[in-house]
Amino acid sequence: MMINAASSAPLPAEPWEELLPAVAERYGSPLFLYDERRLERDYFSLRDALPREVVLYYSMKANPNPAICRRIHDWGSPVEVASIGEYDAARAAGVRPETIVFTGPGKSGEEILRVLRHGIYAINAESAFELLVIQEQALRLGKEAPVTLRVNLDVGRPGSRMASVGVSSQFGIDEAELDDAVRLALSLDGVKLLGLHTYQGTQNFHLDFYRESIPRTFALVRRLQAEYALKLECVGLGGGFGVPSFEGDEEFPVRAFGALLAEQAKANEDLGLNRLFVESGRRIAASMGLYVTKVLYAKRSRGKDYLIVDGGTHHRAFDSVMGRSFKRPLPILAWKRAEGRGYESGAGDGRVAYQICGKLCTPTDVIRSGTELPKLEPGDLIGFPDAGAYGLTCGNVHFLSHELPREIMRTKEGGFADISWL
Numbered sequence: 001m002m003i004n005a006a007s008s009a010p011l012p013a014e015p016w017e018e019l020l021p022a023v024a025e026r027y028g029s030p031l032f033l034y035d036e037r038r039l040e041r042d043y044f045s046l047r048d049a050l051p052r053e054v055v056l057y058y059s060m061k062a063n064p065n066p067a068i069c070r071r072i073h074d075w076g077s078p079v080e081v082a083s084i085g086e087y088d089a090a091r092a093a094g095v096r097p098e099t100i101v102f103t104g105p106g107k108s109g110e111e112i113l114r115v116l117r118h119g120i121y122a123i124n125a126e127s128a129f130e131l132l133v134i135q136e137q138a139l140r141l142g143k144e145a146p147v148t149l150r151v152n153l154d155v156g157r158p159g160s161r162m163a164s165v166g167v168s169s170q171f172g173i174d175e176a177e178l179d180d181a182v183r184l185a186l187s188l189d190g191v192k193l194l195g196l197h198t199y200q201g202t203q204n205f206h207l208d209f210y211r212e213s214i215p216r217t218f219a220l221v222r223r224l225q226a227e228y229a230l231k232l233e234c235v236g237l238g239g240g241f242g243v244p245s246f247e248g249d250e251e252f253p254v255r256a257f258g259a260l261l262a263e264q265a266k267a268n269e270d271l272g273l274n275r276l277f278v279e280s281g282r283r284i285a286a287s288m289g290l291y292v293t294k295v296l297y298a299k300r301s302r303g304k305d306y307l308i309v310d311g312g313t314h315h316r317a318f319d320s321v322m323g324r325s326f327k328r329p330l331p332i333l334a335w336k337r338a339e340g341r342g343y344e345s346g347a348g349d350g351r352v353a354y355q356i357c358g359k360l361c362t363p364t365d366v367i368r369s370g371t372e373l374p375k376l377e378p379g380d381l382i383g384f385p386d387a388g389a390y391g392l393t394c395g396n397v398h399f400l401s402h403e404l405p406r407e408i409m410r411t412k413e414g415g416f417a418d419i420s421w422l
Contacts, residue, residue, distance in 0.1 A: 010041040011412055016290050017342035020335050020383045023408055023416060029294040029381070030311035030405040032391055034068065034419070036412045039288035039388070043075060046241070046283055049258035051265055055277040057101060059239065060086045062281025062389040063289075065407055066093040067419035072284065078121070080279050084111040091118070101236070101277075103150065103197075105170045112145075113137040122148045122234065124197050126172055128181050131188060138190035145190060148197045148236060149173055149181055151220065155200075155212045171199070175220075182224055195273070196221055197236035202282070205242040205250050210260060213238060218268045225271065232273065237261070239279040243286045243386060246327040252283065282389040289388025290333075291316055295380045296359065305352050309382055312358020312365045315395045315405055316387065334373050335381040345371050356382065360400055392422070 013035055023033050047056050057080045058072045064086055069079060070093045078099035079090045091097055097119030105126045112123060112134055125131050125147050138145035152172035173181045185193045198217050200209040214237055224230055241252040265276055293309035300306070331345045351372040358365040367384070376382075397404055409417045 010044060011037050013037045013041060014410070014414075016333055016383055016385065017335070019410055020290065020292060020333060020342065020381055021337075021340075023410070024292055024294065024335075024381055026416060027406055027408055027418070029292050030309075030315060031292050032315075032387055032405060032407045033290040033292055033383075033410060034065075034388055034407065035288050035290075035410045036071070037410070039068070039071065039285065040075075040412070042287050043072060043077075043284050046254050046280060047075070047077075049254040050278065051258060051262040053265060053276065054237075054261055055275060057236075057239075057277050057279040058284060059279045059281030060090060063285045063391065064089055064393055065419060066421055067409060067417075068285065069093045069095065084114055087111075087115055101148075101197075101279075107133075109133050109137055113140065116141055116143055116145055120146065122146045122194050122197075124148050124150050124236075125181075125185075126150050126170075128173070128177070128184055131181065131185055131191060135188045135190045143190070144192045146192050146194050147185060148195050148234065149178065149185065149193070150197045150199070151175055151178055151217070153198055153213055153216055155209070155216060178220065178224075182228060182230075186228065186230075193230070193232070195232040195234035195236070195275075196224075199236075199238045199279070200240050202240040203242045203245075204240045205252055207253060207256055207260060210238070210257060214260065214264050218264060218271070221271055221273070222268070232271075234275040234277070235273055237276060237278050239281075239283075241280055241283040243282050243389070244330060245386065246329055248327075249330075254283075284389075286386045286389035289386065289391060291384040291387035291391065293382050293384070295376050295378050295382065297378060298376060304355055306355045306357060307376060307382070308357055308359060309367070310359055311367075311405065312360045312402075313367060313395070314358070314360055314365075314397055314399050314402065316367075316384070316391050317395045318390055329368065330385070332368065332371065332385065333383040334376060335383070336374065336376065337379050337381070338377070343374050345373050347372050348374075350374060352376075359402070397422075 056077050058077045059080050061082050073095050079095045080101045081087045082104040099121050101122050102115050102120055103124035134145045150172040152174045154175045185191050200213050293311040295307050296310050297308040334343045352375050353370045353372050356368040404422055406420045409419045411417055
C-alpha cells in the first residue's frame with residue numbers, strides 16, 4: 001500500500017504583489033503563475049491532517065500540468081484520472097500506472113482497453129452496463145480487470161455547492177441498485193471487485209456530508225462482505241474539500257475531517273481493508289495560482305466603467321460565474337506601473353467600480369463585475385488569485401483562436417521556470 005510522505009516545514013510564500021510585476025516583465029501576459037511554496041504548503045497542510053494510513057490521491061482534473069503532477073507524486077500521492085489523456089499524461093510524468101484510479105461516467109471501451117493493457121489500480125465503474133464493457137475489454141486481453149463501484153449514496157447534501165450523491169446524477173450507481181451491481185460484478189469472468197467508492201460533491205465546506213457518508217460507506221462494505229462472503233480490499237471515501245471563493249466562505253476544517261477519518265478507520269479496522277483513500281484537487285492546487293492579465297483599454301459606457309484585459313473567461317471558465325454572481329468574490333490584485341505598487345480590490349476613497357472584461361468577442365466575457373479598484377490605466381496589471389485549479393485546461397481556450405497563456409512556476413529556490421506544456 002502506498003503511504004504518503006510526511007512533511008518538512010514549507011518555506012513561507014512570497015506576497016503576490018512582489019511576484020506580479022516581476023513575472024509579467026519577464027514573460028508578458030496573460031499567464032498563469034504557480035508558486036511552488038504555496039503548493040507545498042497546501043498539500044502538506046491536508047496530508048498532515050489525515051491519518052497516516054489514509055492515502056491522499058491527487059485529482060488530476062484540477063490541474064494536469066505534468067510539472068505539477070510530478071511534484072505532488074514525488075511527495076507521495078498517486079493520481080486519480082478522468083480521461084485517457086490524463087492517464088497518459090500521468091504516466092509521462094512518472095506516475096506508476098498500477099497506482100492510478102480511473103473514474104468518470106463516460107469511459108469508452110477503447111479507453112478501458114488501454115488502461116487495462118498498460119496497468120491500472122482500479123477502474124471506477126459508474127453503471128451496471130459499464131461493468132459489461134469492462135468485462136468485454138478484459139476478456140479481449142485475457143486479463144482480470146480491477147473494479148470499484150462508485151455509489152450514489154442515499155444522503156443529504158448540506159455544505160456542498162455541486163452535490164454528487166443523494167441526487168439524481170450521471171455519477172455512480174444508486175445505493176438502492178448497489179446489490180444488483182455487486183451480484184453482476186461477481187458473476188462476470190474477467191472482473192475483480194476491489195471495493196466501493198463514493199464522492200460527495202465539490203466545494204464542501206462543512207463536515208455534515210462526511211459525518212453521514214463515511215460511516216454509511218463503511219456500513220455498506222460490512223454488509224456486502226457478510227452477505228456475499230466477499231473480501232474487499234479498498235474504499236474511496238471521497239473528497240471535494242472546499243476552497244473559499246466568495247466573502248463569507250469558511251476554510252474547510254481539515255483537522256476535524258482527519259479526526260473523523262481516524263475514528264472511522266479505527267472502528268472499522270476489522271474489515272481488513274488494504275487501502276483507504278480520499279481525493280483532492282482544488283484544495284491542493286487552487287491557492288498556488290495567480291492568473292496575470294494586463295489592462296489593454298479603460299472606457300466608460302452608459303454610466304459604467306470598463307477595463308478590457310488581455311485574458312478572459314476562455315482561460316478560466318468559472319470566472320464567467322464569478323463575473324455574474326450575486327455573491328461578492330474574494331479580492332483581486334492590481335499593480336499600477338506608474339506608482340510601482342500594488343492594491344487589493346475593495347471599497348475606498350477614489351475607487352472605481354469596474355466591469356473587468358476579457359478580449360473575447362462576446363458579451364459573456366465578464367471576469368468580475370463591480371470590482372472596486374484605484375483608477376487603472378492601460379499597461380497596469382490585474383492578478384486573480386486562487387487560479388491554480390480549474391484554470392487553463394478548464395477553459396474554452398480555442399474560442400477565437402487566441403494564443404495560449406504560459407504557465408510559469410515560481411520555484412522554492414526563488415527562480416522562475418516556464419512549465420508550459422500545451
